[in-house]
Amino acid sequence: MSADPFAALLADPPDLPVRHGLAQLDQALEAGGAAVLQSPPGSGKTTLVPPALATQHTGRIIVTQPRRIAARAAAARLSHLIGRPLGSEVGFSVRGERRVSPGTRVEVVTAGLLLRRLQADPELPGVGAVVLDEVHERHLDTDLLLALLVDVRSALREDLTVVAMSATIEAERVAAVLGQATPVVTVPGRLHPVTTNWRPPPATAARLDQRGTTPAFLDHVATTTAEAMRAHDGDALVFLPGAREIDDVVRRLRSAGALPAGTDVLALHGRLPPAEQDRALREGRRRRVVVSSAVAESSLTVPGVRIVVDAGLARVPRTDHNRGLAGLVTRSVSQAAAEQRAGRAGREGPGQVYRCWSQADHARLQAHPAPQIHTADLTSAMLELARWGTPRGEGLNLLDEPPASSVQAAEAALVELGAIDAAGMITARGRAIAGVGVDPRLGRALLDGAGEVGANLAAETVAMLDQDTPAPGGDLTALLRQLRRGGPATGSWEQQRRRLHAALPGSEGRSTESAEEPHGRQPGAGGTKLDLAVGTVTALAHPGRIARLRPGGSTYLMVGGTGARLAPGSALAGSSWLAVADAARSPGQSDAIIRAAAPIDEATALEAAGHALSEEREVAWHEGRIRARQVLKLGAIELSSQRLVDPDPGLLARAVREGLQAQGLDLIGWPAAAARLRRRLLFLHAALGAPWPDVSDEALLDAVEEWLGPDLARVRTTADLRRIDTTAALRRLLPWPQAGELDRLAPERIEVPSGSKIAVDYTDPQRPVLPVRIQEVFGWDQAPRLAGGRVPLVLELLSPASRPAAVTADLATFWASGYPQVRAELRGRYPKHPWPEDPTTATPTTRTKRASRRARDA
Numbered sequence: 001m002s003a004d005p006f007a008a009l010l011a012d013p014p015d016l017p018v019r020h021g022l023a024q025l026d027q028a029l030e031a032g033g034a035a036v037l038q039s040p041p042g043s044g045k046t047t048l049v050p051p052a053l054a055t056q057h058t059g060r061i062i063v064t065q066p067r068r069i070a071a072r073a074a075a076a077r078l079s080h081l082i083g084r085p086l087g088s089e090v091g092f093s094v095r096g097e098r099r100v101s102p103g104t105r106v107e108v109v110t111a112g113l114l115l116r117r118l119q120a121d122p123e124l125p126g127v128g129a130v131v132l133d134e135v136h137e138r139h140l141d142t143d144l145l146l147a148l149l150v151d152v153r154s155a156l157r158e159d160l161t162v163v164a165m166s167a168t169i170e171a172e173r174v175a176a177v178l179g180q181a182t183p184v185v186t187v188p189g190r191l192h193p194v195t196t197n198w199r200p201p202p203a204t205a206a207r208l209d210q211r212g213t214t215p216a217f218l219d220h221v222a223t224t225t226a227e228a229m230r231a232h233d234g235d236a237l238v239f240l241p242g243a244r245e246i247d248d249v250v251r252r253l254r255s256a257g258a259l260p261a262g263t264d265v266l267a268l269h270g271r272l273p274p275a276e277q278d279r280a281l282r283e284g285r286r287r288r289v290v291v292s293s294a295v296a297e298s299s300l301t302v303p304g305v306r307i308v309v310d311a312g313l314a315r316v317p318r319t320d321h322n323r324g325l326a327g328l329v330t331r332s333v334s335q336a337a338a339e340q341r342a343g344r345a346g347r348e349g350p351g352q353v354y355r356c357w358s359q360a361d362h363a364r365l366q367a368h369p370a371p372q373i374h375t376a377d378l379t380s381a382m383l384e385l386a387r388w389g390t391p392r393g394e395g396l397n398l399l400d401e402p403p404a405s406s407v408q409a410a411e412a413a414l415v416e417l418g419a420i421d422a423a424g425m426i427t428a429r430g431r432a433i434a435g436v437g438v439d440p441r442l443g444r445a446l447l448d449g450a451g452e453v454g455a456n457l458a459a460e461t462v463a464m465l466d467q468d469t470p471a472p473g474g475d476l477t478a479l480l481r482q483l484r485r486g487g488p489a490t491g492s493w494e495q496q497r498r499r500l501h502a503a504l505p506g507s508e509g510r511s512t513e514s515a516e517e518p519h520g521r522q523p524g525a526g527g528t529k530l531d532l533a534v535g536t537v538t539a540l541a542h543p544g545r546i547a548r549l550r551p552g553g554s555t556y557l558m559v560g561g562t563g564a565r566l567a568p569g570s571a572l573a574g575s576s577w578l579a580v581a582d583a584a585r586s587p588g589q590s591d592a593i594i595r596a597a598a599p600i601d602e603a604t605a606l607e608a609a610g611h612a613l614s615e616e617r618e619v620a621w622h623e624g625r626i627r628a629r630q631v632l633k634l635g636a637i638e639l640s641s642q643r644l645v646d647p648d649p650g651l652l653a654r655a656v657r658e659g660l661q662a663q664g665l666d667l668i669g670w671p672a673a674a675a676r677l678r679r680r681l682l683f684l685h686a687a688l689g690a691p692w693p694d695v696s697d698e699a700l701l702d703a704v705e706e707w708l709g710p711d712l713a714r715v716r717t718t719a720d721l722r723r724i725d726t727t728a729a730l731r732r733l734l735p736w737p738q739a740g741e742l743d744r745l746a747p748e749r750i751e752v753p754s755g756s757k758i759a760v761d762y763t764d765p766q767r768p769v770l771p772v773r774i775q776e777v778f779g780w781d782q783a784p785r786l787a788g789g790r791v792p793l794v795l796e797l798l799s800p801a802s803r804p805a806a807v808t809a810d811l812a813t814f815w816a817s818g819y820p821q822v823r824a825e826l827r828g829r830y831p832k833h834p835w836p837e838d839p840t841t842a843t844p845t846t847r848t849k850r851a852s853r854r855a856r857d858a
Helices: 005-011 017-032 045-054 068-082 111-120 140-155 171-178 215-231 243-256 274-281 335-346 359-363 379-388 404-417 428-436 440-453 455-465 476-485 490-503 530-541 602-608 649-663 672-688 697-702 704-714 718-722 726-731 738-745 811-826 849-857
Strands: 034-038 060-065 090-094 097-099 106-110 127-132 161-166 184-186 194-198 235-239 264-268 288-292 305-310 313-320 325-332 351-355 546-549 556-558 563-566 577-584 592-600 613-622 625-634 637-643 749-751 757-759 769-773 794-798 804-808
Touching (some): 005 045, 034 171, 045 060, 045 068, 045 106, 045 161, 060 068, 060 111, 068 090, 068 097, 068 106, 068 274, 106 111, 127 140, 140 161, 140 171, 194 335, 215 235, 215 243, 215 305, 235 335, 243 264, 264 274, 305 335, 335 351, 379 404, 379 440, 404 428, 404 440, 428 440, 428 490, 440 455, 440 530, 455 490, 476 490, 530 577, 530 592, 530 602, 546 592, 546 602, 556 577, 577 602, 613 649, 625 649, 649 704, 672 726, 672 738, 704 726, 757 769, 794 811, 804 811
Parallel strands (some): 060 106, 090 106, 127 161, 194 351, 235 288, 235 305, 264 288, 769 794
Antiparallel strands (some): 090 097, 313 325, 546 556, 546 577, 556 563, 613 625, 625 637, 749 757
C-alpha cells in the first residue's frame, strides 16, 4: 500500500465524473487560492476533491456538510475508499460525536461546528483548505461561513484555500462572493434516463391538514411505493418531510404485506442512532426500501436505488414575525429539489420516479427553494454576526442580504435576552449564550434554568427542545419521560444532554446523571413537580409563547398576542397556563395549533416573561361606548383591570378615532346643514387646495382631535357622538382669514336672473351643478364661475315640469346651438310657457305667458 492513501486513491480513482475535472480545479486554485466546483449530485465531488486537496496541502482539509448524518456518511465512505479506519487519515466531527486523531488529514464537519471554530479562532491554525459542500442548498450556516471565510482570507489567511461546491447554477453567484476573479470549474454529471410517473392522491386524501401530513396521504405514499416495487427492479428511496412521517410509512410498509417477499424497509433521518443510519446507507443483500427525509436529496449516496417515490414535501424553516412564531413547517418542494430527488433513481442505471402529485401541480411549484436567510428565524445568525464584530452583517459579503424585518425581530429578541446592546454589539452574557452552541433562546433557558430547576433537568429539557421529536399529545413532560425510558431518539438526546450539562459554568466534577425531580427552587411545601420544572425551562426559552386559557373558553392567548389551541384529545386540555415550545398556524386559520407545551403556574409565567409585564391606561371604543380601564398585562394577556374615572384626553381622542375608523363617520350626526357645508369644503379643497381643508373621510379620521376638539371630552357613547354640532366642528377647520371668503368662492345658493336663489349641488367636488328651469336664466350670457372664476358652474337646465332638458357648462354655446332644438321639442309640450327665439334678450320668469302678462298689466 502507498504511504499516502490519498495519492493511491487518486492514482486509480472510482469511475466518477469529477475525476476528469481535478486537474482543472488544481490549476484554478494555483491562480488565486479559491474556486467554485459545479457538478450535479452523484458526480463524486465529496469523494474526490478532499483527497486531491490533501495531496497538495500540508494542513488539514476541513469539509463541511449541512447535516450531521451527511458528515458522518461522507467521512465513512472516504475512509472505506482509502482502506483506513475511520478517525485515522479521515475523521469527522459533529455535535456530540468526534472521530479524529493527530494523523487526520481530512475532517468532515457540519457547517455550524466550523462556524463555532471560526469564532473561537479565526486563523484556523493547522488548516490548509476548507471545502464548503452543498452550497446550493442555501443553508443559513453555510451562507454565513462563506462570508466569514472571505473575511478571513482578506484579513488573516491569504494562504487559506477555499473551494465551494455546488450542484446548481448558483455557482456564478458564489464565485462573485469569493472574489471577482474566482474561477468556476464545471464538470458535467452522468445520469441515466429516469421515467416520471405521476401518482396524485385521490380527492379524498388531502396531503396536509392543520397538524401536518394526513394519514390518508401517508397511506397513498405507502401504496405507491408497493406498486413501484412490484413493477420494477432495484431498491426504492422514498422521500418524506420528517421523522414522524417516515416512521409512519415504515410501519405501513412493514405491516401491509404488499411488498415483494424478502424486502427490507429501513428509515433514514437525523434522529436515528448512527448504527441505523449506517445500515440504510449500506447496500444490502436483499431488496430494500429506504424511507428518508430530505437528507438523501443531495448530501448522501444511497446505493442500489433505481426507484424514487417522492411525497413532494419538505420541512423548512419559516418565521411569522407578526405572530412571533418560528419553527419548521411542511411545504411543497421546489421544482429543482424534485429534479434532484428524481436523479437519485438514475445514478446506477435507468430508473423510475413516482411523484405523489399531478403534472399540473408540478408546473405551479417554485422553481428553486428559497434561501434560508429569507425565511428562517435569524436570531442565531444575528448573534453570530455580532460575535464576529459585524452586527447585521455590515461589511461582510453575503450571498443575500437578510430581510430588514427579520433582522429587527432577531435583534429585538437578542436585546431582550441581554445578548447584544442597543448598538447591536455582543455583551458578556451574549458570549456565554453563544458558547452553549444552541439557539440563543435555548442557551438562555439552559443558563437561567439551571438555577431554577437544577443543572440536570435544565440540560435534559433544553436537549429535548433542541430536537424535532413529536411530543405525545403535545405534552413535553410525557416526551421527557419517554426519552428517559429509551427509544429511537434517546441516543441523540442523551449526547446533547451531556454536552449541554458540560457547557454550564462550574459543571466540572458535577454528576450528569438525570434526576426524576429537580434540585433547584422549591416553591410550596410540595416542591416543584416535573411538569412545572419542564414548563419553567420552556417558558425561559420562549417567554413570548407563554399562554393563558381564555376566560370561559377552550383556546389560549400567548404573551406575544397569538391565539392558540390544543389539538383534540391533548392531555394538557384545561391547563390554566402553558409554556409553549412549538406552535404553528395553518394558512387561513386565526389560531395556531399547540404541538408541544408544558403546564406552568402564574408565578412562573411572571418570572419568565417579566420583561413583558406592564400597567397601562387603556381607553378604547368598545361596543358603542368608551371603555376606560387601568390594566395589568403580561404582553397581550390581561391579568387584572379597574375602571378609570377621568381618562386622559389624548387617549380619549384616540379611542374615538379608532371607533370611527372601525365603524365609519356615520356614527356622528350629519344634519343637512353640516352635510352641505362639508360638500362645499370638499369642492374648495379640490379646486384650490391648501389652505382649504381636506374633509374627506380619511382626512377627518386622521384629524379627529383637530375638528371635534373640545367635544371629545364629553363623548362616552354613540349617543354623545350624535349630539355633536358637526357644522360648528367643521368650521373649526376653516382657515383664517380665508373663512370669510367661503360664501363668495363656494356660495350655498346662486341668484339667477328670475330672482330665485337656488342651491348649488356640490355632490361632485369636481363638478358643481345648479339645477334651474330654462325660463329662469333667460338674459344670462354666461353662468357664473366659482372658486374665484376657476371652476365653471354646470347648469342642469330643466323643463317647466322640472325635468332635465339639457346640461351645459357653456351657456353661450348652448343658446346658439342647443337651445333651438330644445325649444322645438318643448314649446309644443309646454305651450303656456315662453319660448323666445332669442333667450339672451328675453325676460326671465318663473310663470306662464298669461301669468307674466297679468303681472305686467298690474
